[in-house]
């Protein structure tokens with residue numbers, strides 16, 4: 439089906455067309471057209487409740503859209519899911535669930551292993567190596583409930599790394615982490631990008647958009663703007679995205695909005711990094 443592939447933009451890491459999502463009859467994403475090229479580090483930015491998490495979840499097949507379609511490397515998600523890694527928003531995870539850091543990372547391999555094959559020594563070594571990459575090797579046997587927010591976030595990034603994906607989605611990975619962890623996360627994501635991977639990050643901090651990212655998607659139910667950061671990060675676009683709540687964009691300016699209530703927490707063992715069809 440070569441003509442089909444051509445229609446679906448195989449050169450793009452992500453291609454979204456006419457996507458509309460609603461919860462209980464209220465649209466939260468409206469007619470989204472979105473293209474993200476391969477090899478960029480992209481930020482999705484918008485106010486609380488803009489639909490950022492919902493956009494990622496609908497791309498990953500975790501939320502069912504009422505209209506539209508999504509292609510990853512030209513393929514529907516079910517055919518591309520082995521190439522995709524996901525770090526969910528921290529507040530959507532039940533961190534009290536009794537499981538160790540190493541277990542959480544090893545679960546990142548299940549998509550490859552199949553749920554019914556027990557992980558062996560090779561898998562544990564890969565998981566330990568990923569924990570090492572995020573500086574968490576000494577915490578492998580620690581219950582995740584006993585880790586700080588920043589450490590939990592690092593463990594989830596290790597879990598995505600172990601998947602060795604081509605396209606990563608991270609939902610606010612730098613929210614609520616300390617400056618050291620933030621620097622470590624940015625360095626890891628840059629390394630992925632420099633190796634040709636595509637990294638898509640829901641980002642909450644306008645101050646760092648220009649220094650961290652090379653691609654920007656501004657979202658508030660609809661797409662306000664998308665493209666290279668240098669072209670899209672403008673006062674007019676940001677004002678349109680935030681509804682006039684921000685007038686200035688210089689460092690030190692406050693970013694409006696308290697955090698909204700999140701949906702019910704998810705057992706981290708069952709987080710659908712790789713949803714089964």
Ligand SMILES: Nc1ncnc2c1ncn2[C@@H]1O[C@H](COP(=O)(O)OP(=O)(O)O)[C@@H](O)[C@H]1O
Nearest residue numbers: 461466485486487488489490491492493698701
């Ligand atoms: N599972 C859900 N059921 C009903 N409403 C939801 C659900 N998840 C999110 N919403 C609502 O959808 C809107 C978009 O939410 P979300 O995608 O989480 O926004 P963001 O990540 O940009 O803060 C918000 O108004 C939120 O309250």
Ligand SMILES: [Mg+2]
Nearest residue numbers: 490491492527
């Ligand atoms: Mg969100």
